[in-house]
Structure formats: structure tokens, C-alpha cells
Amino acid sequence: MDNEELKYCYKYPHPSVTTDCVIFGFDGTRLNVLLVQRGVEPFKCCWALPGGFLRMDEDAATGALRELREETGLEGAYIRQFHTFTAPRRDPRERVITIAYYALVRMQEVRGGDDAADARWFPLDDVPQLAFDHDQILRRAEKALREQIHFEPVGFELLPEKFTVKQLQNLYEAILSVRFDRRNFYNKMMHFEILERTADRVNPSNKKEAFLFRFNEEKYAELKQKGFRLEF
Amino acid sequence: MDNEELKYCYKYPHPSVTTDCVIFGFDGTRLNVLLVQRGVEPFKCCWALPGGFLRMDEDAATGALRELREETGLEGAYIRQFHTFTAPRRDPRERVITIAYYALVRMQEVRGGDDAADARWFPLDDVPQLAFDHDQILRRAEKALREQIHFEPVGFELLPEKFTVKQLQNLYEAILSVRFDRRNFYNKMMHFEILERTADRVNPSNKKEAFLFRFNEEKYAELKQKGFRLEF
DNA sequence: TCAAAAGTGTTCGCTATACACCCATGG
DNA sequence: CCATGGGTGTATAGCGAACACTTTTGA
Numbered sequence: 370m371d372n373e374e375l376k377y378c379y380k381y382p383h384p385s386v387t388t389d390c391v392i393f394g395f396d397g398t399r400l401n402v403l404l405v406q407r408g409v410e411p412f413k414c415c416w417a418l419p420g421g422f423l424r425m426d427e428d429a430a431t432g433a434l435r436e437l438r439e440e441t442g443l444e445g446a447y448i449r450q451f452h453t454f455t456a457p458r459r460d461p462r463e464r465v466i467t468i469a470y471y472a473l474v475r476m477q478e479v480r481g482g483d484d485a486a487d488a489r490w491f492p493l494d495d496v497p498q499l500a501f502d503h504d505q506i507l508r509r510a511e512k513a514l515r516e517q518i519h520f521e522p523v524g525f526e527l528l529p530e531k532f533t534v535k536q537l538q539n540l541y542e543a544i545l546s547v548r549f550d551r552r553n554f555y556n557k558m559m560h561f562e563i564l565e566r567t568a569d570r571v572n573p574s575n576k577k578e579a580f581l582f583r584f585n586e587e588k589y590a591e592l593k594q595k596g597f598r599l600e601f
Numbered sequence: 602m603d604n605e606e607l608k609y610c611y612k613y614p615h616p617s618v619t620t621d622c623v624i625f626g627f628d629g630t631r632l633n634v635l636l637v638q639r640g641v642e643p644f645k646c647c648w649a650l651p652g653g654f655l656r657m658d659e660d661a662a663t664g665a666l667r668e669l670r671e672e673t674g675l676e677g678a679y680i681r682q683f684h685t686f687t688a689p690r691r692d693p694r695e696r697v698i699t700i701a702y703y704a705l706v707r708m709q710e711v712r713g714g715d716d717a718a719d720a721r722w723f724p725l726d727d728v729p730q731l732a733f734d735h736d737q738i739l740r741r742a743e744k745a746l747r748e749q750i751h752f753e754p755v756g757f758e759l760l761p762e763k764f765t766v767k768q769l770q771n772l773y774e775a776i777l778s779v780r781f782d783r784r785n786f787y788n789k790m791m792h793f794e795i796l797e798r799t800a801d802r803v804n805p806s807n808k809k810e811a812f813l814f815r816f817n818e819e820k821y822a823e824l825k826q827k828g829f830r831l832e833f
Numbered sequence: 834t835c836a837a838a839a840g841t842g843t844t845c846g847c848t849a850t851a852c853a854c855c856c857a858t859g860g
Numbered sequence: 861c862c863a864t865g866g867g868t869g870t871a872t873a874g875c876g877a878a879c880a881c882t883t884t885t886g887a
Binding site for chain 1: 606607617654
């Protein structure tokens with residue numbers, strides 16, 4: 370390395386700081402995660418979470434959103450910081466601290482997610498070997514999402530604007546790894562009154578047409594005010 | 602500053618990384634937090650959360666435990682990472698990233714917590730002005746603790762080994778800012794069977810003697826296995 | 834006309850809540 | 861003997877899990 374280039378000097382050693390992003394998407398049945406293939410050593414050609422170094426003038430959330438935009442073309446997606454990874458030797462080159470976020474995006478709106486050579490969606494139960502400690506980061510992101518969904522209706526970030534109750538149920542089942550009775554789930558959602566029925570219908574399989582619903586944020590905010598919690 | 606001392610050089614600027622610790626204690630009625638008075642500028646004499654720079658050979662949890670030990674003398678207390686603070690100008694001197702933990706300790710066991718000149722317990726609703734963005738860190742720690750207590754029986758870390766049901770109720774009420782019916786809380790706890798009654802009794806006020814209980818971890822682990830969750 | 838999926842309603846058991854009651858203790 | 865707080869029991873309402881029934885559509 371060229372010594373001329375090492376112009377940032379400190380009295381004590383400083384770690385590098387990166388933001389990595391676990392980007393979740395939902396295909397109607399399963400949860401997916403967007404991975405990129407590394408082009409350089411170490412772990413060259415290995416799949417990894419998108420991420421990069423934090424710039425000195427941006428906070429971590431801004432950095433995560435920047436990474437997300439670069440990878441998916443999406444602006445202002447829902448992101449949430451869930452853990453910071455600090456094991457001293459997690460990167461073989463140097464000490465790296467990684468502030469990890471997860472992002473909830475609509476797969477349909479992601480550009481280049483499946484045609485770009487270096488980025489691909491993987492179902493959560495079929496993820497390849499990952500670089501560094503990214504498998505741990507991914508598992509922890511799943512756990513954090515599972516816990517968050519007990520307090521906030523984040524699932525809607527993963528669905529298109531209009532969706533069927535069946536799709537919503539599939540999503541909750543995928544995140545929580547449980548099964549609900551179709552009719553009880555339907556009734557419960559109707560009872561909450563946080564879904565707004567649109568005039569549109571859709572025919573997902575070739576059977577009876579299903580109504581499309583929209584998430585009613587105002588109604589939810591109102592209920593939340595009164596101490597309501599979305600439980601599962 | 603002496604240039605000779607600046608021997609750690611990098612191609613790109615690196616932030617400093619610290620771990621700060623929100624140390625919670627419970628006095629039987631209210632939640633308290635342990636603060637230290639700063640001896641140096643900036644914010645000299647201001648109260649602040651204990652913390653310090655992360656060493657290059659330790660991970661963040663180890664660093665937080667080290668800070669905790671230095672401040673309270675406690676070994677192996679319960680700690681949990683809850684957020685990393687990254688605003689570019691949160692420290693006026695240089696860019697500092699702070700990985701924040703909260704710790705749950707028994708106030709009785711803390712050495713130097715109230716006689717040391719530079720460290721003191723403050724009730725959560727009577728905290729003085731804090732240095733840097735430590736008020737935000739504190740508020741966020743409270744929120745994280747509130748949410749965690751829905752999933753794990755962390756409250757017991759704050760109580761002495763033996764405690765009355767009344768004390769346990771006070772703790773839950775303090776953390777969640779709610780009121781429970783005394784008798785329902787008692788029945789519910791007895792029904793869970795995660796409290797083990799000891800032979801000892803105590804006379805907190807000068808009225809009837811109350812049984813002392815102990816948290817039964819085995820029983821809890823067993824119930825948790827079966828999908829049980831401690832709800833409030 | 835049959836299978837599959839959507840939408841609606843009903844029953845039953847559990848649990849959270851509200852609250853009554855007795856006991857022990859100190860003043 | 862009375863006020864205060866601890867320990868136990870009970871009734872009721874509401875919610876969740878299980879499940880029956882009807883409707884719509886494509887093959």
C-alpha cells in the first residue's frame with residue numbers, strides 16, 4: 370500500500386465502520402432476501418449482504434438507504450437498525466464494525482434485482498453459503514423482524530398497495546413460521562378494521578375472485594392511540 | 602497534539618467507536634439509572650452515561666461489561682445491545698459512533714454507586730440534563746426494555762434473589778407505566794408457576810408478613826419450550 | 834357437477850378483569 | 861378494634877381456536 374495515501378492518522382487505532390442491509394421481499398408465498406455476489410477477495414464469488422463503508426458526513430440510516438438505492442433503485446424504503454456486529458476478527462483484513470439494518474421492500478418494484486448478474490433474490494429457506502458472518506446477521510434479522518411484527522404492522526411494507534387477505538396471511542405465516550386458520554385470520558382482520566376493501570377483485574388461482582384490500586394507516590394510528598396492539 | 606503520537610494511519614477517515622451503558626436499577630418502587638459526572642470538557646461536570654472507547658481486541662459486549670465492572674464492580678451482569686448512535690456531529694470533537702447497551706443490575710449489589718463522588722443513581726423521572734445525546738440514548742433504552750419485557754422475564758435481573766410479589770408488581774408497573782390489580786397480578790403469577798415460594802417471610806411495611814419468592818428458571822425454560830410467552 | 838378457494842357465521846373453552854372475602858399485624 | 865396490606869376464591873365478559881355453511885368460478 371502506498372504510504373502517501375495514508376493521510377488520516379490517529380493516536381489510537383480506529384476500526385472501519387460499514388452498514389449492511391438485509392433486504393427482505395415477499396413473493397406471495399415465501400420471504401426472500403436480496404444477495405449480491407462479491408467481485409473481490411476475500412470471499413470472491415461468494416454471496417453476501419449488500420453494504421459498504423459509512424461516509425464521515427452521513428449517519429448510519431442514510432448510509433443504509435444509500436446502499437439500498439444503489440442496489441435496488443428504491444428511494445425511501447422502510448429500514449430498521451437491528452444490531453451491530455463487532456467480533457474482532459469477523460473480517461480477515463482489518464477490524465470492521467458493521468451496523469446492520471433490515472429493509473422491507475416490494476419485490477415487484479425492485480429494479481435489477483433478478484436480471485442484474487451480481488444480485489439475486491433467494492428464498493429464506495434456500496440461502497447459499499454467505500461471506501463473513503453474514504449468515505449470523507441474516508438469522509438475527511429474521512428474529513428481529515419476527516419480534517417487531519408483534520408491535521407494528523410492518524408486514525404491509527412487503528405487500529403491494531392492494532393485496533388479498535390470503536396474501537397477508539401467507540406473509541404472517543412466512544415471517545412467524547406458523548399456520549393460521551384461514552377463516553379465523555380473515556375474521557380477525559375484518560374485526561380490526563385496519564383493512565380497507567377496494568372495489569377491485571382479483572383471481573389469483575383460477576377459482577373464486579377475491580377482494581383486494583388496502584392498509585388503512587389512519588385507522589391503525591387511531592387504534593394504536595387507544596393502546597391497541599396488533600397481536601399474533 | 603503531537604504528530605509523533607499519530608501512528609495509526611488509514612487511507613480513509615475512520616470514526617471513533619465507543620460503548621455506552623444505560624445501567625438500570627430498581628429500588629423497590631421506581632426504576633433508576635446510574636450516571637457519572639464528567640470530569641473533562643466538553644460537558645464538564647455534566648451527568649452522562651458511563652462508557653468508553655472500544656479496544657481493538659474486544660467485541661462490544663466485552664467492552665460494555667468492562668465499563669460496567671469499572672463503574673459498579675459487578676461481574677457478568679445482564680446486558681443487552683439495543684441501538685447504535687451515529688449522528689455525524691453528536692460529539693463536537695470528532696466523529697464518534699456509540700454502540701449502546703443497557704444493563705440490569707441489583708442496586709443493592711452495586712459498590713460505589715452512591716458513595717462515589719462521581720457516580721449516582723437517579724430515578725428515571727428525575728434525571729438531570731445529560732451530556733451529548735445521552736438523553737436520547739436513555740429514552741431509547743427505556744423503550745427497548747419495555748419491549749423486551751414482553752418476551753423475556755428480564756425483570757428478575759433487577760430484583761434481589763428473593764422478593765415479594767408486590768415488589769415484582771411494582772417493577773412491572775414501573776417499566777410499563779401501567780397499573781395492575783394487586784390480586785390479579787398475584788393470581789396470574791401463581792398460575793404461571795414460575796415463582797418458587799421460600800420459607801422466608803418479610804415485613805416490608807409494618808403490616809402482615811409477606812412470603813419471599815424466587816424465580817424458577819428451570820420451570821420458565823420448560824414453559825418457554827412449549828411456546829409459552831410472558832405477556833403483559 | 835365437482836373441486837377449490839373466498840367470504841360469513843356459530844360454538845365452546847379459556848383467560849383477563851373486576852371484585853368479595855378472610856387473615857395477620859401494629860397502633 | 862380498626863386500618864392496612866397479604867393471600868385466596870369467584871363470577872362474568874370477551875376473545876381466540878375449531879369448524880359448518882354458502883357462494884363463485886374453472887375445468
